[in-house]
Amino acid sequence: MFLLAVSVDTDPELLLARVLDGLRFGSGYGALALALVMIYKATGVLNFAQGELALLGIYIAWALSVGWGWPIIIAVILAMFATATLAAGIERTIIRPFDPSNHLPLVIVTLGLFLAINSFVAVTWTTDLKALPSMFPKGNVFAVGVAHLTWSGLGMFITVLVMLGAVTLLLNRTKVGLAFRAVSSNIESAELVGIKVGQTLQFGWALAAAIGTLAGALLVPELQVLDPNVMLSTLVFAFAGAALGGLDSPKGAVIGGILVGLIRNVVVQSVSFIPSELSVGAAVFVILLVLLVKPSGLFGSSKVVRV
Amino acid sequence: MSEALLHVSDLEAAYGDVKVLHGIDFTVNVGDISVVLGANGAGKTTTLRAICGQVHTSGSIAFNGAEISQEATADIVRRGIAHVPQGRGTFPELTVTDNLEAGAFVRKDPEINADIDKWFEVFPVLGERPDQLAGSLSGGEQQMLAVARAMMSRPRLLLLDEPSLGLAPIIIEDLFGRLAAINADEGMTMLIVEQNANLALAVASHAYVLEAGTIAISGEPEVLSGDEAVRRAYLGY
């Protein structure tokens, strides 16, 4: 039934093309992984609704740019603000009433958000295929045969590095960053030094939503289709990136995301017996492998669970 | 008669349906070290959590003349109450310096760095490792860090919840010596909850014995440690 002929493409141009593609998509995964990590770091919760929040942001950006004819960059920035505001509201109304140290009910709430936002987008904008314009100019920076580095690829890579730099500075050099790290380390002690835990977590949700929306606005033009399911596999890749890098490390998220992009585009496509449709499967395999072998990932801190 | 900094009256607290404090009254005077003794489950920790707004309470808690019983923890801290919770209460994933900076979270003045240096001098074990993660410190070091962290907010009242818990006797003695020194040098008012009655009474200026959610006995530490019944029931000798 299956013909398992193991062979690996070694054509250097093709390989370079795949590496560049991997970096491009990996930057997008890394950006979304960064959003996931912000929430996980602050609250210890895996936000399964992160992708759908980004989806909502992408559709808002689409409505502003394609629908109203505004410049795409303005549209994306406004969409980031919109989703950040919404996320802050979500945190205040349906997250904060729950015990922050009991993670399971919170995760289930994010699942409810997943369904609700996904359906809201499908009802509001229909499930017809759309296209989101890219924030970067068309064309190549350079091209070698089939391999070419596009401006959007370069732009995505630089954007995600700038995002990481900004987040790192925010966390390590500002007072709100100190509050954020304190809350993620010990909620009760954070309260006792006068940190307003609720507001800090709210800030984390808003920031993550804005980052996620930007991640989506980077990725979706590269995927060339926009429909309500576009963030689903992207979320799995981003989770794989976050797990690989360490779920509480912003740096790890970006590096992990890029590595997952490379795995998707270089490893899966170069090895003939892995059907390329199974790239999501490769991402899941990465998650499984990391959690089995090194649950703290490449850069995460291993937390000791007190008994 | 010195001035009352904290005055608690008819304080009740409950976790869900389980009532833990049944209307307690006590006062902490400015500059004093007050000690609350009692067995496990007497409500000592709950008393401190109630003062900090971490449990639902009824009754009155007056701090510095203002009623704080219905305020949020973050606001109570801003009023000048610092709490060293049971089991350290540091930020394990943060460095020693970051822990102290977090302790000064409510402050806006420019002397924070100077204060960090000051506490590094008071607790040299911390000054030797400013960039080490708090979680990797030993139990005694973490307790020192927790105290320094609390003092960083420049509180008017320091609450300590069983600071001796899980520490070696020699470390406990050292710690209580330092607490007494902080009280003497800074005029810091303290409310210490303890099971180690002898040590606590040695530094205390006033003592309360909490029993099943009510104040059973209160008085001067000399009186308490002299009282035969108290000694047998609570001090264990």
Add this chain to the structure above:
Amino acid sequence: MTPRTIVEGSALHRRVQGANWSLWIITIAILPFLVAIPLKPSVFGNSYTIGLGNVNEAIAWAVAVLGLNLLTGFNGQLSLGNSFFVGTGAYLTGGLVQTYHWSYLSTLVVVIPVCLAIGLIVGVPALRIQGLYLALVTFGLAAVFPTIVKLDQLDRFTHGSNGLNIESKLLPADWMPIQGTLEAIRKIPLIGDWTGTDTFSSRQNEAIYAYFLLVMIAAASFLLARNLIKSRPGRALIAIRDNEIGAEVSGINLSLYKAGAFGASALLSGVAGTMLAIDKNFVSPDELGINFAIFLVVGLIVGGSANLKGSLIGGFAVIFVRQWATQTKEVPLIGWELNGPYGQMVLGILLIALMFAMPGGIAYGLTKIRSRIYRVVPADHRGEAPTG
């Protein structure tokens, strides 16, 4: 009103239990005849459907939610990947019936061991991966399933992204007294009028036959689950959920029971997949992805986690809430016009609302209401009701 006290094992208790059971059995027996021609009640200007197709689907979903309940409700392992097992069952049945012309029921011989095996295989790494991480891995599992189904290499068996249409019909045998039962029910006053006057078409006969088949499979599944939960292994599962370390030091073999919970859960989920294939004669990859898995969680929470009746309620809630939400074209009283597939949105909101208002789910709420009417107390050693 003070609830009436009923002593366990007393004559009154037996009567109440007997009445409960009779009511259940009569309802189950009559229901398909009432809804075979779909009822279309109209509420506030919106027309809603209650048809046998939905009931059959809901029964299958109840078993799927039951599968998740064993794993998540009773054993505390949050799985977002049970759609994988349901999908495996559905596709095995579909493929075997369509490609190899097996009968529907005989496919269970393959579905049960295969799903059990897959569950055990997934359960082994799950031993080392706990809590949220497990949710993450199983989430990935749910995401992968549709892509596996769509693989070119499996196309002959799964028919890829178009979905698998199963042409074989489930035909009732001639000896089955469907028409006769219908005549009998029509003689019952009041209730009989609901069934109309037409003779049932062959499609309706098939649906009624499928209904009773599904009810029997579901009854067997629930009985199995109930016996498992009440047995020694069942108590071990619950102990692990409540305190894993405590269970381990009490001598419970964690690996065995946690992997076993996955196996049992996957088994029931696979059976639910077979039931869905029986009901719909159609299996589609995109319906068996993440959303399906999350709907199962909705069913679990809305019905009632760690509650067997809750799984039944949950299965029906998912199907009917989703459908009725989509059939609501106009919001009563406010007059908003609604249009679109927002059944999923309502399920999402319902999930969040239940987490807030009634974390024990509807089953818990019903139990509370019942306890206002009567409450069963165990007999003391003299067999008398305790006073006070």
